[in-house]
Amino acid sequence: MAKGAIKIAPNPKDHGIQAPSFTEVMKEKVAAVNTDQNVSSALMKAVDSGQSDDLVGAMVASQKASLSFSTMIQIRNRLVQAFDEVMKMPV
Incomplete structure (x- = not known):
């Protein structure tokens, strides 16, 4: 190591846990939205068929x-907009 160089060490507060990648986070969020849609659909079908009377929950x-x-x-639109801005930047 050169004289005066700064040594970068892991953050002791993260306890060795690495942050998930952007791709992993997006996959999890899309899966969560899909789950919400499926649950909503199932509850609405149950109310429509008379199997449930929980209209408020549905x-x-x-x-x-x-x-x-x-x-x-909206997040997708912002990401596409940001990508377009980056692509328009002069090199």
């Missing part, structure tokens, strides 16, 4: 699924 699940899907679409 509506809450539907709104949650709708909100999470809208959020995912």
